[in-house]
Amino acid sequence: QQQVKQSPQSLIVQKGGISIINCAYENTAFDYFPWYQQFPGKGPALLIAIRPDVSEKKEGRFTISFNKSAKQFSLHIMDSQPGDSATYFCAASDMSLGRLYFGRGTQLTVWP
Amino acid sequence: EAGVAQSPRYKIIEKRQSVAFWCNPISGHATLYWYQQILGQGPKLLIQFQNNGVVDDSQLPKDRFSAERLKGVDSTLKIQPAKLEDSAVYLCASSSDTLGEQYFGPGTRLTVT
Structure with missing residues (x-):
């Protein structure tokens, strides 16, 4: 059973556009929602994370929006750049346990 | 600060052979994770250690997979015998504790032929 469902599977955005x-x-016990960025041949790297006590978190061009009642969260990349082309994974965990449950990933391509 | 180290980076074996992967976590990190990432999917936890004790190995195929973390530092993951479906990238991650950010190593890409 997929604990975290992610969409879309792939995304193509023009440079300067918004990627969502x-x-x-x-699982309502989840209390930590990170987003990871992975480049080919590399391990995932934490991009930004949110706890359910806030509805939005922004770091530079990256924003997480969180809807606790709908049990949904999203990543927005503003002013997308070719260097943002990578695979993005959302994840969730019960922080008291530590284990991360990952989505299946979104392959983002930003073309010039 | 050095990151999570893994070796080898690539391994090709035939089915029914055995293979071992090594992980050296970030210094001082008590929690160590092994994840399996099949092509086109997100990482899936295989086993989680807290120091040298197992916290969660519910997803580890124990008939063929084993892992240990001697002295609460380095860890090895072994597959014996390997199956074709074990072809994947094996990622090691570490964190200061279960509440901390997980830092991933570069992974070992295993191909079973």
Whole structure:
């Protein structure tokens, strides 16, 4: 059973545009929602994370929007750049346990 | 600060052979994770250690996979015998504790032929 569902599977955005990736979860015990960025041949790297006590978190061009009642969260990449081309994974965990449940990933391509 | 180190980076074996992967976590990190990432999917936890004790190995295929973390530092993951479906990238991650950010190593790409 997929604990975290992610969409779309792939995304093509023009340089300067907004990239939006969505995730949904079922387990109400989850209290930590990170987004990871992965380049080919590299391990995932933490991009930004949110706790459910806030509805939005912004770091530079990256914003997480969180809807606790709908059990959904999304990543917005503003002013997308070719260097943002990578695979993005949402994840969720119960922080007292530590284990991360990952979505299936979104392959983002930003073309010039 | 050095990151999570893994070796080898690539390994090709035939089915029914055995293979071992090594992970050296970030210094001082008590929690260590092994994830399996099949092509086109997100990482899936295989086993989680807290110091040298196992916290969660519910997703580890124990008939063929084993892992240990001697002295609460380095860890090895072994597959014996390997199956075709074990072809994947094996990622090691570490964190200061279960509440901390997980830092991932570069992974070991295993191909089973």
